[in-house]
Amino acid sequence: MFALPEIPVSAGAILFDERGRLLVLKPTYKSGWTLPGGVMEADGETPWEACRREVAEETGIEVSTGRLACVDTRPAKKGAKLGLRFLFDCGTLSAEQVAGIRLQEYEISEHRFVSVPGALELLRPPVRRRVKKALKSDSCVYLENGRRVSGVTR
Template sequence: MTADEPLYKRDPEAWRDHLAEGNAKQARKRVGADAILRDEGGRILLVDPDYKPDWDLPGGMIEANEPPLDGVLRELNEELNLQLDPSDLTLACIDWVSPHGPWDDSLMFIFDAGRLSSTQLAHLEPDLSELRRYTFLAPDEARDRLRPYVWLRLEAALKAAESHTVAYLHDGRS
């Protein structure tokens, strides 16, 4: 091998070390994933977490190296005792949220899980260590309970789900 050959050819181990060093220096993003869950009448499920003052969609923050779809499924199981198949969810929205307050930027996903069956509804069981309660609301009522930026994200996700597209937002706006 000659010195003019690229590092990945002449020293694969040094190349992997170089990549690992670059990876360690790159920015990390927080990632969250929520789900749109509806009852048989089409009302949207909102949760009232005990760790913050506002109502929200079910879901939460994704763990390190966890795919967003896996994370939202885990969160739904933890928060509501709801087990869904990955094929039950469709990506409806991705929102890049700029830095604000103490938080760095983040990527927020919303998956549409459609309507829950009567059996699924009967077995919903909120984790009382995390949620005070949950309720199903019409979109107008949901808008009144959600923080404005969460409502913008949900509204875009609902429109995208209806049109079988995916909304891409920047701070809740397209």
């Protein structure tokens, strides 16, 4: 008998303000900037449920709609398994939602809304590649380590 794979999965959200700037977060537990999101719970939570829960926990924002924009793999590394990353485009926040952001202080030290080029400079490289490819497509993109894969079409 063979063992079934245990693959860590995370889900994140692309969120804009009314000026078209991307929401980025500064985590307290790792370097660089990232998007709202995090690890999917092993209790049967789906990637979309994880995205919504993590956005709510980290920012206080309740997202109700989204489009799956990207599925990416994080390569296995020494001591870490291959992981799956789901990225949802959750659209534009209202001014009221932006004003109501409440950070989960023990995980997130600050947030910013930044122009897309500026956000891409701030984001950690794997997240940057994912966001850049997702924003260039109107359909879901499949990536491996943030890069398109030969033979896989939209």
